[in-house]
Amino acid sequence: MxxxxxxxxxxxxxxxxxxxxxxxxxxxxxxxxxxxxxxxxxxxxxxxxxxxxxxxxxxxxxxxxxxxxxxxxxxxxxxxxxxxxxxxxxxxxxxxxxxxxxxxxxxxxxxVYTGTLGMAGQTAYIGWKLYSEAKKGETVFVSTAAGPVGSAVVQIAKAQGLKVVASAGSDEKIEFVKQLGADVAFNYKTQDTRAILEGLENGIDIFWDNVGGETLEIAIDTLNSFGRIISCGSISQYNVTEKYGIKNLTNVVGKRLSIKGFIVSVHFRLLGDFYAEVPQKVASGEFKYxxxxxxxxxxxxxxxxxxxxxxxxxxxxxxxxxx
Amino acid sequence: MxxxxxxxxxxxxxxxxxxxxxxxxxxxxxxxxxxxxxxxxxxxxxxxxxxxxxxxxxxxxxxxxxxxxxxxxxxxxxxxxxxxxxxxxxxxxxxxxxxxxxxxxxxxxxxVYTGTLGMAGQTAYIGWKLYSEAKKGETVFVSTAAGPVGSAVVQIAKAQGLKVVASAGSDEKIEFVKQLGADVAFNYKTQDTRAILEGLENGIDIFWDNVGGETLEIAIDTLNSFGRIISCGSISQYNVTEKYGIKNLTNVVGKRLSIKGFIVSVHFRLLGDFYAEVPQKVASGEFKYxxxxxxxxxxxxxxxxxxxxxxxxxxxxxxxxxx
CATH class of the missing domain: 3.90.180.10 (Medium-chain alcohol dehydrogenases, catalytic domain)
Incomplete structure (x- = not known):
């Protein structure tokens, strides 16, 4: 032996x-x-x-x-x-x-099978399919847009004819997100998220939330009526001793928003669809990572x-x- | 003239x-x-x-x-x-x-057409139908359960075989809610909402939210995985200068909760169903108000x-x- x-x-x-x-x-x-x-x-x-x-x-x-x-x-x-x-x-x-x-x-x-073709890509693909109710011409705001989930969401949304507003934490990441096709991309560490979202001509219809906390609060304020929030992470809140208190949830009623918390592992019934469609797109270069x-x-x-x-x-x- | x-x-x-x-x-x-x-x-x-x-x-x-x-x-x-x-x-x-x-x-x-058969009853009936995903044996927590929306939700949920936990702001209201069939009814002004919800044997699956604020935060903490929150009001937050900050929204992801903000007026396509079914029940006394x-x-x-x-x-x- x-x-x-x-x-x-x-x-x-x-x-x-x-x-x-x-x-x-x-x-x-x-x-x-x-x-x-x-x-x-x-x-x-x-x-x-x-x-x-x-x-x-x-x-x-x-x-x-x-x-x-x-x-x-x-x-x-x-x-x-x-x-x-x-x-x-x-x-x-x-x-x-x-x-x-x-x-x-x-x-x-x-x-690639651990990211764009792994849980991250599956989260983006399946979460978007199940909960975005996306319509062509709408606007989505994607947080952590340079990450494996966010970067997939940016590309899926663009392919579906949405306007994509994306945030990330470095200028290098912002460059990458722009290459993916984001219409508006900003560094949330050096630019004011609220000012950018409030300055959008048509507001936002969907918020892909990976961060929670203050960014979620700003999104709730700026979402259009019937806006959808897909929450698959709260990275801003995991390592803080004092959690951020969100004070504007009354808007959820007033604007008839929906918030859907989401972990992809419960939807593996859709994995066959995923593997049939996405690996080819990655191999051809249509999907970047x-x-x-x-x-x-x-x-x-x-x-x-x-x-x-x-x-x-x-x-x-x-x-x-x-x- | x-x-x-x-x-x-x-x-x-x-x-x-x-x-x-x-x-x-x-x-x-x-x-x-x-x-x-x-x-x-x-x-x-x-x-x-x-x-x-x-x-x-x-x-x-x-x-x-x-x-x-x-x-x-x-x-x-x-x-x-x-x-x-x-x-x-x-x-x-x-x-x-x-x-x-x-x-x-x-x-x-x-x-009656302004309450149980008006917007309040329609809110309860249509909101429950569209968003509760209720299954027999589940537990719903209804806030402001003696009010026109809440009292209708209590009765609809009971008729569907759910366990109903109800809160209201006076002992008189609690008596009324018990008459409607609530399994657990408590006065949130004199009893501890968190202690009561945490003490439930099987937790709660649905929260019918009319109040927002701290009660919503407690519900988010105590909801079971895949719990649903139907928000149709935030009465606790309308007349305060300092809004309550909800600090536990990370649970929305972890427990895969959904929060649906809801105003009935957008669903009037379902009003025919409502008028066909509910007035008879009120007239026969099956639905109390x-x-x-x-x-x-x-x-x-x-x-x-x-x-x-x-x-x-x-x-x-x-x-x-x-x-």
Whole structure:
């Protein structure tokens, strides 16, 4: 039996208050070993991890892996799989793991399946389809528009004939968002969100909310009647001790707004539609994306910290192993 | 030409901050005169007002009138009509007024058409139908449950097999709500809303929100995943200088909640269904209601003030003229 090192990331506690501390609350550990040829699978699958998108809760996350051995007939050696994969180099998925075998689209880098073709893209595609009620000529305001969800929403909305107003946190991100087709793009750290939204000729009809807090309050004030808010994140509120108090929810009645909180994982019935449509568009270049790659599992702590602070320049991807 | 007095209520300004002041911001005026037989209708309708439900904005409101003369073939003398009717004894509705001719259900007092069969009942009936996604066995929390909207929601939800948790602002109102079938009813002025909601065995699935503010915040905290909030009022926030800041909207994403702001007037396509079903239930006693009657148009200022302060004991109705 030849054992190899199975590097992993240990999160000492759930990081719900304050920022994660690399090396302290997020520890890279190389002491564990695994026998790749003989470790018992109990009917499951052994995969080697490839790419991850970091989120700070728990030990698993959506990632891409390659099947090394399988005792489950749904998966065979060499399959690329997508699903919840622990932060470690090798993972045994027991029972029937809810892994998706990825479609093989020529020249598509695997990392894309963690972002634009992963939970982020699925969130954008499925959330938009289910809740936007978008009509051609309407205006959508997309927050964190350079991120993997936002950048997909910008492109979906443009393709549908909407006017897109986009915000992001650096001039570099704003450049990227403009390349995606945003009609108005601004750096919320240096420009006044309220002034920009109030200055729009026709107001906004849809707010794609990834941030919550004050931006959500401003959007509620500036949305047109019958406006829709799709909330799939509150990044501005995760790491603050004093949450922002939103004082204008009376407008929800007066303007007959709807707010829909949304996590994509409950809508996987629509995943078939997604995989049938979107990978082709990414492969052809019709759908653009950007990545901020972290090389090595030992960068996990830093990657999570950067995402939490908004310091990543684009979609954060931890490259565990190159193909 | 014989002119008669046409008493009316003049609102000197929109009452958006603070409470209305009877005699000052809301003035009863009897100086205007009208010639009932000869005043030109310009193709419209002359009606005598009967009952109103007071709201503090503008000069018109939903009320019931009786057609005295008509030059519009859709309305004939003697018809009882429901619609936006100015706060005055006699009103000429020019052009084609959006008045609904009321169904004649035996023994049904006209005032009911301003509450349980008026905008309030329509709000409850149509809002519930469109947005509750109610399933038998679920729990709904109804605020201002003794009011015309809330009391209808309580009865609709009970009839559908839901558990009803209801709040109101006096023990007298709580008694009424219990008679309507509420499983749990509490006086929010003397009991702790959070403790009661957190103490429920199965949580709440739907919040019928008439109040906004802190109660809405507590509901967001206690709602089950996939909970629905139907917001049709924010009575706690209308007359305060400092609006309540809601700090827990991140739960909207985490629990995948939906919040739907709702004013019934946009859904009048469903009014046929409403009139076909509900008046019969009120006439048979299956649907119960309560009224707080103000005798005389000169009581309008006081009625509005009472509604704004929550001092009315039940549905507020200004009786302008008895049938």
């Amino acid at each position: 030849v054992k190899v090192s199975n590097p992993r990331v240990i999160m000492n506690k759930h990081i719900t208050d304050g920022y994660p501390i690399p090396g302290e609350t997020v520890v890279y550990d190389t002491t564990e070993e695994i026998d790749l040829d003989n470790a018992p699978l109990d009917g499951g699958v052994l995969s080697r991890s490839s790419q991850y998108r970091p989120i700070p809760e728990g030990f698993g996350n959506f990632g891409v892996g390659v099947v090394l051995r399988s005792e489950n007939p749904k998966y065979k050696t060499g399959d690329h799989v997508y699903g919840i994969i622990a932060f470690q180099a090798y993972v045994i998925h027991k029972d029937v793991p809810p892994l998706t075998v990825l479609p093989h689209i020529e020249n598509l880098p695997l990392s 950007a990545e901020h790659r972290y090389e090595g599992l030992d960068q996990t702590g830093q990657a999570i910290l950067d995402v939490q602070k908004g310091n990543n320049k684009a979609k954060a991807v931890i490259v565990v192993a190159n193909e | 014989v002119k008669v007095s046409n008493p009316r209520v003049i609102m000197n300004k929109h009452i958006t901050d603070g409470y209305p002041i009877p005699g000052e911001t809301v003035v009863y005026d009897t100086t205007e005169e009208i010639d009932l037989d000869n005043a030109p209708l310009d193709g419209g309708v002359l009606s005598r007002s009967s009952q109103y439900r007071p709201i503090p904005e503008g000069f018109g409101n939903f009320g019931v009138g009786v057609v005295l003369r008509s030059e519009n073939p859709k309305y004939k003398t003697g018809d009882h009509v429901y619609g936006i009717i100015a706060f005055q004894a006699y009103v000429i509705h020019k052009d084609v007024p959006p008045l609904t001719v009321l169904p004649h259900i035996e023994n049904l007092p006209l005032s 309560a009224e707080h009657r103000y005798e005389g148009l000169d009581q309008t200022g006081q009625a509005i003030l009472d509604v704004q302060k929550g001092n009315n004991k039940a549905k507020a109705v200004i009786v302008v003229a008895n049938e």
